[in-house]
Amino acid sequence: MSESTGLINPNSAWTGGKSPFNVSYGKLMMWVFLLSDAFTFSSLLVAYGGNRFLSSGSPIPWPKPDEVFNHFPFIHAHLPLVFVSLMTFILIFSSVTMVLAVEAGHRRSRKEVSLYMFLTILGGIAFLGCQAWEWTQFITGTEHGKDWGSGLIHGASLFKNEYGPAAFADLFFIVTGFHGFHVLSGVVLNIVIYSNVNSGVYDRRGHYEMVEKVGLYWHFVDLVWVFVFTFFYLV
Amino acid sequence: MEHTEHHSHDEHNTLTKRKIWQTFFILLVITILDFVVYFAMNKEHLIPVRNVIFLAFGIIKSYFIVGIFMHMSYEVKRLAMTIIIPMVFVLGLIAALLYEGGTQSVIKWAIGG
Numbered sequence: 001m002s003e004s005t006g007l008i009n010p011n012s013a014w015t016g017g018k019s020p021f022n023v024s025y026g027k028l029m030m031w032v033f034l035l036s037d038a039f040t041f042s043s044l045l046v047a048y049g050g051n052r053f054l055s056s057g058s059p060i061p062w063p064k065p066d067e068v069f070n071h072f073p074f075i076h077a078h079l080p081l082v083f084v085s086l087m088t089f090i091l092i093f094s095s096v097t098m099v100l101a102v103e104a105g106h107r108r109s110r111k112e113v114s115l116y117m118f119l120t121i122l123g124g125i126a127f128l129g130c131q132a133w134e135w136t137q138f139i140t141g142t143e144h145g146k147d148w149g150s151g152l153i154h155g156a157s158l159f160k161n162e163y164g165p166a167a168f169a170d171l172f173f174i175v176t177g178f179h180g181f182h183v184l185s186g187v188v189l190n191i192v193i194y195s196n197v198n199s200g201v202y203d204r205r206g207h208y209e210m211v212e213k214v215g216l217y218w219h220f221v222d223l224v225w226v227f228v229f230t231f232f233y234l235v
Numbered sequence: 236m237e238h239t240e241h242h243s244h245d246e247h248n249t250l251t252k253r254k255i256w257q258t259f260f261i262l263l264v265i266t267i268l269d270f271v272v273y274f275a276m277n278k279e280h281l282i283p284v285r286n287v288i289f290l291a292f293g294i295i296k297s298y299f300i301v302g303i304f305m306h307m308s309y310e311v312k313r314l315a316m317t318i319i320i321p322m323v324f325v326l327g328l329i330a331a332l333l334y335e336g337g338t339q340s341v342i343k344w345a346i347g348g
Contacts, residue, residue: 020313021310021311021313021314021317022310022311022314023310023314028314031314031317031318032318034318035318035321035322038322038325039321039325042322042325042328042329043328045329046325046328046329046332046333047332049329049332049333049336050332050333050335050336051336052336053333053336053337053339053340054336054337054339054340054343055340056337056340056344057340057341057343057344057345058340058343058344066273066277081270081273085266085267085269085270088266089263089266092259092262092263092266093259095300095304096255096256096258096259096304098304099250099255099303099304100252100255102250102306103250103251103252103255106250212306215304215305216305219300219301219304219305220305222300222304223297223300223301223305226293226296226297226300227293227297229269230269230289230290230292230293234269234273234286234289235286235289235290
C-alpha cells in the first residue's frame with residue numbers, strides 16, 4: 001500500500017474530492033450515453049453502406065437520391081434536395097437557439113432561457129412535421145410507379161418499393177425513423193425543462209445545468225442528422 | 236456576481252453569443268456548399284470525388300457542432316479523448332463492412348452464388 005500511494009500525486013485529479021473530468025456526474029453520464037447512442041446510429045449507417053455496396057451489380061440498382069427525394073410542398077416541380085436542405089436548416093437553427101438557451105442559463109437569465117427553449121421546441125416540432133411530410137411522399141410514391149418484374153409498384157412498404165431494392169426503403173424507414181424518434185424524445189425533454197424553467201425550479205436550485213444536459217442531447221440529434229443527410233440524400 | 240459560484244469563471248468567457256452566431260454561419264455556409272457541390276459535380280465520373288467532399292464537409296460540421304455547440308473544445312482533454320477515441324474505432328468497422336459488402340456483391344451477382 002505504501003509504495004502505491006507514493007506514486008500518486010496528492011494534487012492529481014484522481015485522488016478524490018473532485019471530478020477528474022471537471023464536469024458534474026450527470027453531464028459526464030450524458031456524454032457516455034451519447035457515445036453509446038452514436039454507436040447505435042453508426043451501426044445503422046454502416047448497415048446502409050454495406051447493403052448499398054452489396055446491391056452494386058444487382059438487377060435492381062440502388063436509387064440516386066435526386067430521383068427519390070425531389071418534392072416540395074405545394075410546388076409541383078422537380079426540386080431535388082431543396083426540402084431536405086430546409087429540414088437541415090431548421091435543425092441547425094434549433095441547435096443555435098438551444099445553445100443560446102445554455103448561454104443564457106450561464107447568466108441565469110430566466111426570461112431568455114425560457115424564450116430560447118420555446119424556440120427550440122418550435123424548431124423540433126417543425127422538423128418532425130417536415131419529416132412526416134417526407135415519409136408521406138416516400139410511402140405514396142409517384143403516379144407512374146415502377147415495375148421491377150413482379151407487377152407495378154407505387155411508393156414504398158417494408159417489402160417492396162418503386163425506388164430500388166427492398167433494403168433501401170427498410171433502411172430509410174429505420175434510420176430516419178430512429179432519428180425522428182430521437183427528435184421526438186428531445187422535444188418532450190425540452191418541454192419538461194421548459195416548464196421547469198418557467199416555474200423557477202432552476203432559479204431555486206441555483207444553476208441551469210439541466211438546460212446544458214438536454215442541450216447536449218439536442219445537439220447530438222443535430223449531429224446525427226448531419227450524417228443521415230450526408231448518406232441518404234447526398235452520397 | 237453571485238452566479239460565478241456555480242460555474243467556473245472561464246466557462247463564461249468561452250461561449251459567447253458572437254461565437255455561437257459565427258458557428259451557425261459556418262454550418263449554414265457548409266450546408267449551402269453541400270447543395271451547390273451536389274449539382275455542380277452531378278456527373279457519373281465525378282461522383283466518387285463528390286462523395287469524399289461530402290464526407291469531409293460532414294466531419295467539419297461535426298467538429299463545429301461537438302466542439303462549439305456541445306462545448307467539447309472547452310472541456311478537459313481527457314474527457315474529449317474518452318468520448319472521441321472510441322468513435323475512431325467505428326471508422327474501422329465502416330471500412331471493413333463496406334469492403335465486405337463489395338465482396339458479397341461480387342459473389343452474389345457476378346459469380347451467381
